[in-house]
Amino acid sequence: MALGHIVLLSLAAFCGGFTQGLTGxxxxxxxxxxxxxxxxxxxATPICCLLAVTINIxxxxxxxxxxxxxxxxxxxxxxxPGMALGARALLVVPGDWLKLAxxxxVLVFVAGAWRRGGGGRRPxxxxxxxxGFVAGCMGAAIGVNGPPIVAWVSRQGYDRNAARATLTTFFLLAGIGVVASQTVAGLVTADVLGAYAAAVPALLLGLGAGMAGCGRIGEKGFARAVLVVLALSGASLLVQGVTGLAAS
Structure with missing residues (x-):
């Protein structure tokens, strides 16, 4: 692997580890x-999935x-049951429309939660x-299962450790299933494993920094950080959906 690719791989691993260490x-x-x-x-996708499983472990x-x-x-x-439906939904509804929906x-939820300052009735x-059903459906259909889970857990009134623990355990179980399916499909190749191994040191460094940062912010700051990452998630899905539809 070229030096430029290794640098980019390390940067991606560090930033991913930091983000998840901070917010879960x-x-x-x-x-x-x-x-x-x-x-x-x-x-890139199987590398990221392997890194995510490592973080969640x-x-x-x-x-x-x-x-x-x-x-x-x-x-x-x-x-x-959402996973079973999601695979079928992709046969009927284009993935880009699912991303837009x-x-x-997600963006409506973030706007409402930000305006309320995290208050309001607990779902x-x-x-x-x-x-959970929507997360399973979307995970099977478009590979994105996080936003619905995070939106619900973030409104349960849990402290940051409980929220992060519950989220990461859910994503660990889901991630193991994803990596297993990718392995069966032949996507986890020697090149993927080599790149993953090269990224692990930067990943652990970023994860440690994110966890340290989480310990330094208060509960309100943690809640705001979760909303910011959720907003970025929604914006990313919006761009992917619009770009995909424009190209079709």
Whole structure:
């Protein structure tokens, strides 16, 4: 691998690790666009997925005592039927339209939460089931499952450790499934594994920095950081959707 690619790979891994160490999600959102500037998506995507699983293993190991198990079980059980539907939905509805729909929902949620300052009524289990179902559906259809889960968990009144622990454990379980499916499909090649190994040191450095940063901000600052990353997620999906439709 060329030196320029290694530098870019390390930058992507550091930024992804920092973001997820700080907020509990968002590594792929940050790392994938950086890698895509130099690498084909068939190489960049499995690298990012392996890095995300590594991050979530570390965070789940450190935060497992803070996991909110009832919420996690609800989200996982809801996501399973959503995954089955998502694969079929992509056969009927173009992926770019699904990205646009999710982007609008995420941005509306962020705008409302920012205006309320994080207050307002706590969404119940029914909305939690809906969030898990939509996450499963979108994950299978367009490869993005984070925003609905984060939106629901962020409104449960959990402290930052409980929120991060619950999110990272959900994403770890989902990520293992994604990497397994990519391996079966032949996407996890020797080149992918070599690039992943080269990125791990920068990933762990960024993860450590993000976790240290999380310890230095208050609960209100953490909530704002989550909303900022959610907003970036929604904006990214919006751009992808519009670009895809314009190209079709």
């Amino acid at each position: 999600f968002g590594s792929t959102l940050v790392a994938l666009p950086i890698l895509a500037m130099a690498l084909d998506l068939k190489l 570390v965070l789940t190991g450190r935060l497992h005592g803070h996991i909110r198990w009832p919420a996690l079980r609800l989200l996982i059980l809801a996501a399973l 999710l982007a609008v929902a 119940g289990r029914l909305l939690g089931f809906a969030a």
